[in-house]
Amino acid sequence: MRRFVIGQAKNLIDHTRRLHHHKSLLSLAASDSAPVLSSSRLFSSSSDMSGSDSSSSSLPVTLDSINPKVLKCEYAVRGEIVNIAQRLQEDLTINKDAYSFDEIIYCNIGNPHSLGQQPITFFREVLALCSHTALLDESATHGLFSSDSIERAWKILDQIPGKATGAYSHSQGIKGLRDAIAAGIEARDGFPADPNDIFMTDGATPGVHLMMQLLISSEKDGILCPIPQYPLYSASIALLGGSLVPYYLDEASGWGLEISELKKQLEEARSKGISVRAMAVINPGNPTGQVLAEENQREIVDFCKREGLVLLADEVYQENVYVPDKKFHSFKKVARSMGYGEKDICLVSFQSISKGYYGECGKRGGYMEVTGFTSDVREQIYKLASVNLCSNTSGQILASLVMSPPKPGDDSYDLYVAEKEGILSSLAKRAKTLEEALNKLEGVTCNRAEGAMYVFPCINLPQKAIAAAEAAKTAPDAFYCKRLLHATGIVVVPGSGFRQVPGTWHFRCTILPQEDKIPAIVNRLTEFHKSFMDEFRN
Amino acid sequence: MRRFVIGQAKNLIDHTRRLHHHKSLLSLAASDSAPVLSSSRLFSSSSDMSGSDSSSSSLPVTLDSINPKVLKCEYAVRGEIVNIAQRLQEDLTINKDAYSFDEIIYCNIGNPHSLGQQPITFFREVLALCSHTALLDESATHGLFSSDSIERAWKILDQIPGKATGAYSHSQGIKGLRDAIAAGIEARDGFPADPNDIFMTDGATPGVHLMMQLLISSEKDGILCPIPQYPLYSASIALLGGSLVPYYLDEASGWGLEISELKKQLEEARSKGISVRAMAVINPGNPTGQVLAEENQREIVDFCKREGLVLLADEVYQENVYVPDKKFHSFKKVARSMGYGEKDICLVSFQSISKGYYGECGKRGGYMEVTGFTSDVREQIYKLASVNLCSNTSGQILASLVMSPPKPGDDSYDLYVAEKEGILSSLAKRAKTLEEALNKLEGVTCNRAEGAMYVFPCINLPQKAIAAAEAAKTAPDAFYCKRLLHATGIVVVPGSGFRQVPGTWHFRCTILPQEDKIPAIVNRLTEFHKSFMDEFRN
Structure with a gap:
């Protein structure tokens, strides 16, 4: 080996x-x-x-x-x-x-x-203005940038103490940007989101690592992962010395996720003395490309709740759905629509600026929305985030833009929609x-x-x-x-x-x-x- | 607890x-x-x-x-x-x-x-141009930016495949930027540096974590750390379950680092069955603020070589020396000037864009220069870097600028020097x-x-x-x-x-x-x- x-x-x-x-x-x-x-x-x-x-x-x-x-x-x-x-x-x-x-x-x-995919113009305009704020004082800037990108840059800078994008932010990310993300989640789901539940990250990867680090002490701790899976999961579990508990997606039924398979694998792992701590779900699927049906998601939520598993929802492809008969539903929306609140289920949703129509991989931005944990465990998550100080502010700014893009009537709106x-x-x-x-x-x-x-x-x-x-x-x-x-x-x-x-x-x-x-x-x-x-x- | x-x-x-x-x-x-x-x-x-x-x-x-x-x-x-x-x-x-x-x-x-410290104008100009490259095609841009920032932005973009700052880079960072960093190290030290030894990171923190992850398997693996130390070291060692082997700096002699103390602590750790893998040195010191004398650094290099320790050199404050009787010398320069090459000592130097006169903490950029490891161990370091895909490209760009700032004759030079x-x-x-x-x-x-x-x-x-x-x-x-x-x-x-x-x-x-x-x-x-x-x- x-x-x-x-x-x-x-x-x-x-x-x-x-x-x-x-x-x-x-x-x-x-x-x-x-x-x-x-x-x-x-x-x-x-x-x-x-x-x-x-x-x-x-x-x-x-x-x-x-x-x-x-x-x-x-x-x-x-x-x-x-x-x-x-x-x-x-x-x-x-x-x-x-x-x-x-x-x-x-x-x-x-x-x-x-x-060859080109970045969304509005996102990059705002990023440039926040990178070199002196531009905002120049009249020539108005000829080079859309009016809403200038407005947005001002709004973002006003949310940062001293307008200092070069400063370490709060360990969870700049509060005003988390407000924008929470508002975007609310608009997407129709259920409340709290900016204090948002932990901004350098892409989804560090968020997944952090949650794995919290949950895995030894090979006795298992994480249910889809097979096939995105190898970040197997890599992260291997580095922490945990056990990957596989559940196989059914290729014949379009990579279907069967609860009977989950139960079988969970029981098998438990019979080996493995304490299964969480279930990772990638929706839409990577590498498999399937989009889960809402009914299937409800079954998964119930399974996690019943079995005492943290649901780790990798939702980085939430904007990438290509077929008219399928739609993305966040697991939080599904859980909340089932009447499950903070006290019922531990749920972490990962989002990234690297995917979707934006594809800003190199900028390393993303967030996780952490719900259902007691405040003492939350403090430990906060401490882990703090050891890395904060995610990069360019990625933070882009993450806020991705969750609050231009709206009808904005100067950039038509171009934004056309590009997207x-x-x-x-x-x-x-x-x-x-x-x-x-x-x-x-x-x-x-x-x-x-x-x-x-x-x-x-x-x-x-x-x-x-x-x-x-x-x-x-x-x-x-x-x-x-x-x-x-x-x-x-x-x-x-x-x-x-x-x-x-x-x-x-x-x-x-x-x-x-x-x-x-x-x-x-x-x-x-x-x-x-x-x-x-x-x-x- | x-x-x-x-x-x-x-x-x-x-x-x-x-x-x-x-x-x-x-x-x-x-x-x-x-x-x-x-x-x-x-x-x-x-x-x-x-x-x-x-x-x-x-x-x-x-x-x-x-x-x-x-x-x-x-x-x-x-x-x-x-x-x-x-x-x-x-x-x-x-x-x-x-x-x-x-x-x-x-x-x-x-x-x-x-x-309230302001960013270096040249750095932010280049960053803005690389963030929104369409600016480079506009004539109005010449009125807003220095000519060398425009030139530098073009140079950087030409080094990135497809000029895509939004793409994941090579796991070690964009090659052209690593070239600039290696050239900067050579100019600083007077000894060769290889761009393939550079691993770009989101600040120094992830680099330190990565090296600790490589070296620590259990509490039987120890890392010599200065006391007082920057708590990243104790936190990282605790998270990996390793042993922090303390060496005390002598406050009475201006936080002196005594080889006798190192030996004593090393022997004590070994007598407890701890395999000491590496020695962390922070120079200039954090939190202690001392700058090591070159002679002291030579002793440390010899100690690490003799005892088979990886020398982890935290050199993020290399630009922050305030007294005329002290000067920063990188450990690599010291080791090379002693005639020690790749085959003699394992040496990792950490640098960050967060410190120095630049202070770009929020942008999360940095690098580690990894020398003296066999190629099979290097492959493992590369793999660990790959699991996180790459560091953020804004931070990468700033790290290259920090190591290759404007030169005499450049349009920005006078302003840059005045700001610095x-x-x-x-x-x-x-x-x-x-x-x-x-x-x-x-x-x-x-x-x-x-x-x-x-x-x-x-x-x-x-x-x-x-x-x-x-x-x-x-x-x-x-x-x-x-x-x-x-x-x-x-x-x-x-x-x-x-x-x-x-x-x-x-x-x-x-x-x-x-x-x-x-x-x-x-x-x-x-x-x-x-x-x-x-x-x-x-």
């Missing part, structure tokens, strides 16, 4: 060598001068120390002496395949002729702006096109991407491909994805990185490349898949 | 009640209508659940069921006294007449902009004034603030005050600091929050209030201290 990265690197070198000598593989021209990746180039390092010399080194830190929980942690979304892609990208600039493609297309991660609708309708089209294209491939079935930013097709790999993957000491879907990358430059993440029903194979591909690129991606994917099947068909 | 927060809250209520009925206490007018803080108002919460009802609640999370490491963690810089201050501040707006002061002055934390020198020379004056004022107080001795942002005086408290504190179930220095807060509105942090030689008492006070406020602060402090001593003198 401890040497798995080195093992992976070695597999990769072997695999790359094979690829470069496999004349039949699509049009990836192999030649003796073709670039062969060396293991030392796989990871950036200034030193001339290769991994294998660590045992002979006199340095005090070795893989054997570091925290074993770190070794156990995996994060496929930025794992091996992305490292290969980054090196290929570097090589592409030097050895252009060695490749049949001219760019690497990163479909491994929900990172819209990296694939343009992005969301295009994403819906791209999801549909990719889903349909994937379903046409031999041995591939792909559920509807009802929401989120991904398709997650099942690939029925031929036995010969599985054997070849085994020989290469790699998971079959990772084998497929690496082949795809080397043949087409398209980066997707193997299903094994998200966990899946044993013996099934998937990959996750974002729907984020710009619309004009989708046909070429479909063609390359289709062509590759045919060639792969031709090579490995039983 | 678990109920300590509640206990503290109750002590506070008692204390506040006492304060409000103690007619002799300075001019803090007590009346029956004076505000009495209730424990439920101490922490923000929407619920009507007080801490004491957790045992009767049916909710699944109680203090007894959360991670005990969280309960053990303490973070005084944003702890009890700040909560009291925030409530006092709220009350001040309503019950103005009940107080002898008209504002709360937060000297508890190094947060310069919150106390103005801030640093004023900080030096403020440090001197506060140090001198404190040394004039009965029973108070204060070492020179050679660097950083704090004075850390020793207060020789009368036995009667210690007894009164004991009766109030609070540490004597916390008792003093709370009295100070209620009498003057000045917020400082008790020395017990940083740990100290048992039986000695201190507080940490930032030197950050604007220069024109310092005389009033000195007066209020002096007046309070006299009154306190009059009340408690033996």
